[in-house]
Amino acid sequence: MTEERETIGIVRRRRGPVRRFVRLTFYVLLVCAGIAAAGFLSFADQVASLQPPDAPTADAIVVLTGGFQRIDQAVDLLKAGAGKRLLISGVHPTTTSTQIRRNTQSSADLFRCCVDIGHDAIDTIGNANETANWIRDNGYESILVVTNNYHMPRSLLELRRANPHIRFIAYPVVNSDLKSQNWLRNPTTLRTILSEYAKYSVAYVRDWIGARTPSGLRTEQGNIVPAAD
Numbered sequence: 001m002t003e004e005r006e007t008i009g010i011v012r013r014r015r016g017p018v019r020r021f022v023r024l025t026f027y028v029l030l031v032c033a034g035i036a037a038a039g040f041l042s043f044a045d046q047v048a049s050l051q052p053p054d055a056p057t058a059d060a061i062v063v064l065t066g067g068f069q070r071i072d073q074a075v076d077l078l079k080a081g082a083g084k085r086l087l088i089s090g091v092h093p094t095t096t097s098t099q100i101r102r103n104t105q106s107s108a109d110l111f112r113c114c115v116d117i118g119h120d121a122i123d124t125i126g127n128a129n130e131t132a133n134w135i136r137d138n139g140y141e142s143i144l145v146v147t148n149n150y151h152m153p154r155s156l157l158e159l160r161r162a163n164p165h166i167r168f169i170a171y172p173v174v175n176s177d178l179k180s181q182n183w184l185r186n187p188t189t190l191r192t193i194l195s196e197y198a199k200y201s202v203a204y205v206r207d208w209i210g211a212r213t214p215s216g217l218r219t220e221q222g223n224i225v226p227a228a229d
Contacts (some may be wrong), residue, residue, distance in 0.1 A: 043153065043197045050149045050172040058083050058169050059140040064127045064147040064155055065090040070173050074146040075104045077171065078114060083144050085114050087224065089130045090121035097227035111227035118224045124151070124203075126216025128158035134224055135163055142167040149174050150193055154200040161207055 061083035063074035071088060078086045088100065101111045121130040135143065143163075147155050149172035159168050206213060 039201070040194070040197050043200065044193050046153060047150050047193065047196075050152055050170065051174070052171050053169065056082050056144055056169055056171060058142040058144040058167075060085045060087065060135075060138065060142075061144045061146060061171075062087045062089055062127075062131050062134070064121075064124070064145070064151070066148065066151065070146055070148065071100060072104050073171070073173050075106050075110075075115075077144060077146065079106075079110065085116065085138070087116045087118055087131060087134050089118040089127045089134075091117050091119050093119045093218075101227065115227040116224050117227050120217040120219055120224070122218060123216045124154055124158050124199075125213055126218075127155065128162040129215050129217055130224065131159060132162040135166055137224075140166070142169065144169045144171050146171045146173060148172065150196045154196065154203055157200065157203055157207065 056077070061074055061077055063070050063086065065071065065088060074086055074088070077083065091100070097111055097115070097117050100117070101108065101115075116134065118130045118134065121127045131143070134140075143159075143166055145152070145155060145159065145168050152170050152172045156168055156170060159166075
C-alpha cells in the first residue's frame with residue numbers, strides 16, 4: 001500500500017510541471033490571440049477611416065498597380081495638377097503605355113509629357129524600391145500615393161522604409177465604405193482585410209527587427225521608361 005502511494009505521488013509530481021507548462025502555454029496563446037484580434041480591429045478601423053484629402057498637391061504622383069480604377073484616379077489627379085509627373089509602378093512587362101492610355105481615356109500628349117511606366121516591381125516592396133529610384137532620379141521631396149484603402153498602410157510602410165526623408169501623402173481609392181457596411185459578414189471583404197493585415201504585420205515586424213528582404217524588382221537596374229504612344 002505504501003509503495004502504491006509513493007508511486008502515485010511520483011506520478012503526480014511528474015504531471016505537475018507538465019500541467020503548469022500546458023497551462024502557461026494556453027495563457028500565452030490566449031494573450032497572443034487577444035493582441036492579434038485587437039490589432040486586426042485597429043487595422044480595420046484605420047483602413048475604414050482613410051479618405052482622400054481635398055485638393056491634394058505634391059511634387060509628383062505614384063500609383064501602385066492592381067486595377068485600372070487606381071490608375072484612373074491617379075491620371076485624374078495628374079490632369080487636375082495635383083503633381084507634375086506620374087509614375088505607374090508595377091506594370092506588367094507585356095502591358096504598353098498605349099493600352100493604359102486608352103483604358104484611362106487620356107490624351108497622347110499627356111502621357112508623352114508627364115507619365116512614366118515602371119515595369120520592374122513584382123510586389124509592394126518592389127513598388128517602394130521602384131519608386132525610390134524614380135524619386136532619386138527626379139529629385140522629388142513630396143509624393144502623392146494612390147492605391148486601395150486596404151493596401152495603403154502597408155504601402156506607406158514600405159515606401160517610408162525605402163524613402164525615409166520623403167513626405168508621402170495618402171490618396172486612398174475607396175472601393176467600399178467600410179464604415180457604413182457590416183464587413184465582418186462579407187466573406188470577400190473580411191478575407192481581403194485579414195490577408196492585408198497579416199501582410200502588414202509581417203512587414204512591420206520585418207522592419208522592426210531590421211531583416212533583409214528581396215528587392216521585389218525584376219532587375220536591379222530598374223526599368224522605368226517615359227510613356228510613349
